Amino acid sequence: MDILATESRITTGSRGTRLLGLAALAGVLALLVFAFVLTDPDVRTHPTSGEEFGQFDAVRLLYLHVPMAILTYAAYALCAAASAGYLLRRTPWWDVTAHAAAEVGTLVCALVLVTGSIWGRPVWNTWWEWGDVRLMTTLLLFLLFLGYLALRRAAVDPESAARPAAVVALVAVLDIPLVNRSVEWWENRTLHQKSTLAELKIEDLTLFTLVLGIVVFGLVVTWLLLHRFRVGWLERAEVTHGIDRAIAERRGVASTTGVDSTVGQTREES
């Protein structure tokens, strides 16, 4: 907890995270080259009519969308695991980890919803498809964790939010299979996701770019997580540090006035 005292530089970076950050940056640049230059748009020709169809350039968005969707679930799984860890161990490390994972996960989840919507407009001809299992599950997951973050922010001190937040995260994760089930039954429309991935006829380079995307965004998310964790840890340290300082100041004031008054009294009495 003594980070504030020993670190004079105001940064959450370290040699490791700087290297990681550079690797992530290089990876993003490489991914851009692969996604926009080296891979081809998804254009297929109808065998009989000869008409061109497919996702065209919209397919490039999937190199962004699919990795982020996978990482959303990974981040929320980490949040749930850390929450369970907190309830078992009750140490701030687990709690700060859960908070960091939830925050980064929600950011990525929002991007998944936005990129998916932008991709859906040209490909499915709609921004939003009610009754699609994955869309609804992801949206509700996003809303559940907005509640989680609201709860975190509502607490005056981070310690008091730790237990309720852990419960919220675990209930949210339990709720997800149920949401998934109920939406699947709801309309019996599991449309596209599976079919599009199968339709893609994933070629070597496309597959490679997709895997590269997963690795690159894995680096980006890890980098964000590490920094968010450190900020969270510093916030904790600040709270404890602040209380200690306040107590010390009070003690200082109390003891000097105490001395003065007793000195005064003894003088008057003598």
Place this chain on the structure above:
Amino acid sequence: MREVLADLSLVAAKDLRIEFRSRVLANQVAPFALLVLVLFGVALDADQRTLRSFAPGLFWVAVLLCALLAVQRSVAVERADDAVVGLRLSGMSPSALFLGKATAVLVQLLVLEVLLTGGIIVLYRSSVEDVALLVLTGLTAGVAVAAAGTLYGAMAAGLGVRETLLPILLLPVLAPVLIGATRAFDDALGAAAVDGWAWLVLLAGLAVVLTLVGALAYRVLVED
């Protein structure tokens, strides 16, 4: 087990007695429920066919909105004069406490559901085709809503911003209940051709999971 049941009924009876004496449900929540039905009617332009086919969904949205009020009331009762401290010191197990408070909320929800059923029959011209399915769905979904509501109510109350935090925490968790209960009511009210009994199974699963999680998590929340 018998002890838990005894404590449960004590807590539930206490909450219901307070409710009966203060008449918050009768004077504020029940009129609000009817008001919601009227607002939906106005918003949907009072087209009878539309209203009839949407009645199941509107019914359950109204129930969820009323549940928010009922849960907030259930929390407020414990906050007044720090009554919750007394309850904790009483030596009852937190699980019994949770089940008791959830039961009281459930009873109030059931009263509201009866009222709302009358409301959609009169205002939206719904007709009951399958009474057993209707009653069982109302009961099962009520259990799920009451359990989740009581858990999240306690959570939001502990942080002191209960009015604004409760909806954003509770409503997403209840999304599968809303879907399931609406579809089961679609069948029971003959609004759409679906197998309502299959949905009832899903609702029963939800009710069991939420009640178990609530009883366990309540222990974590009130320990100090």
